[in-house]
Amino acid sequence: MNKEVKALFRKLPDKRFAITRLEKAVKPIESAEQFRRKNYGKYAVLICGDHKGKSINLKFLRRLQKKLTLKYGVTCYIGRDFIRRVGKARHKDIQKAYLENADIIIFIDGKSTGTNNESNEIRRNKKLKKKTIAFFKYKTYSELIRIPDNEDYLSEFKYPIPYRNMQELEAKVIFGTKHVILYLLDKDYIKRHKNKGKKGNFKYLKSFKLNKGR
Amino acid sequence: MSSINWDSAFIDVNYLRVMYYLAKYNPSIEAIRIAKKFDMKPNDVQKILKNLENLKIAEEKNDRYTLTDKGLMSLYNFHVNFNK
Numbered sequence: 614m615n616k617e618v619k620a621l622f623r624k625l626p627d628k629r630f631a632i633t634r635l636e637k638a639v640k641p642i643e644s645a646e647q648f649r650r651k652n653y654g655k656y657a658v659l660i661c662g663d664h665k666g667k668s669i670n671l672k673f674l675r676r677l678q679k680k681l682t683l684k685y686g687v688t689c690y691i692g693r694d695f696i697r698r699v700g701k702a703r704h705k706d707i708q709k710a711y712l713e714n715a716d717i718i719i720f721i722d723g724k725s726t727g728t729n730n731e732s733n734e735i736r737r738n739k740k741l742k743k744k745t746i747a748f749f750k751y752k753t754y755s756e757l758i759r760i761p762d763n764e765d766y767l768s769e770f771k772y773p774i775p776y777r778n779m780q781e782l783e784a785k786v787i788f789g790t791k792h793v794i795l796y797l798l799d800k801d802y803i804k805r806h807k808n809k810g811k812k813g814n815f816k817y818l819k820s821f822k823l824n825k826g827r
Numbered sequence: 828m829s830s831i832n833w834d835s836a837f838i839d840v841n842y843l844r845v846m847y848y849l850a851k852y853n854p855s856i857e858a859i860r861i862a863k864k865f866d867m868k869p870n871d872v873q874k875i876l877k878n879l880e881n882l883k884i885a886e887e888k889n890d891r892y893t894l895t896d897k898g899l900m901s902l903y904n905f906h907v908n909f910n911k
């Protein structure tokens with residue numbers, strides 16, 4: 614997790630979370646739903662990609678992680694953090710950690726053995742594949758059109774996202790992450806309210822039936 | 828104090844105070860320390876912490892509580908958007 618976020622709270626004087634100040638902060642929030650759509654931190658995002666590539670490397674991944682965390686408030690890790698947390702590097706342990714702790718996986722296509730192994734682990738597991746947004750690079754439109762015929766593994770992802778350069782990749786990763794988090798937040802909200810609605814309908818139908826019988 | 832959902836915890840002042848305290852003095856805080864600091868009943872703090880644990884905003888180990896990464900980042904979002 615990002616050290617800057619921890620440091621921010623550690624340095625915060627106690628008066629910044631005094632009851633009167635918090636009451637003031639909460640007052641303009643009309644409902645809990647208003648905070649819901651601002652809470653990009655609720656789902657954990659895992660970024661997987663080459664650590665030693667020319668353009669995709671640990672420096673790039675760390676910079677992207679920092680941006681997603683500090684600028685957009687996303688709970689974000691890179692693959693290495695997860696493996697360190699598990700403490701073991703066996704594929705089964707890694708797969709289990711990814712399954713249990715990552716809500717969204719950002720997979721950036723790469724050439725290193727580690728990335729290829731990660732790609733295999735993700736594609737072999739239906740649940741992991743379902744929560745993965747895969748990105749791949751292309752140079753020209755004609756190359757892009759040919760890719761589905763040449764790259765077998767890409768067709769295993771439902772909607773892989775193409776990019777041409779690093780700027781485009783970064784923008785698309787941020788867009789994809791924000792989009793999926795908001796999609797999940799909305800889905801969770803609708804599910805909760807649907808259940809409430811069902812209970813209401815049931816009560817209504819019950820009283821309707823009773824009245825009809827009289 | 829009944830159970831609460833994730834979003835409501837971030838508009839409840841008592842829950843926010845507890846989360847801020849955990850974020851500042853992370854990790855491993857006992858309920859009694861928070862109760863003393865905010866002059867709250869230890870039972871009320873314990874209930875808040877239990878609810879935060881159920882929501883996976885906090886985690887407990889040997890009766891000591893720590894904010895989870897998701898909990899900390901959600902508080903960060905609240906802080907940046909509403910309390911900065």
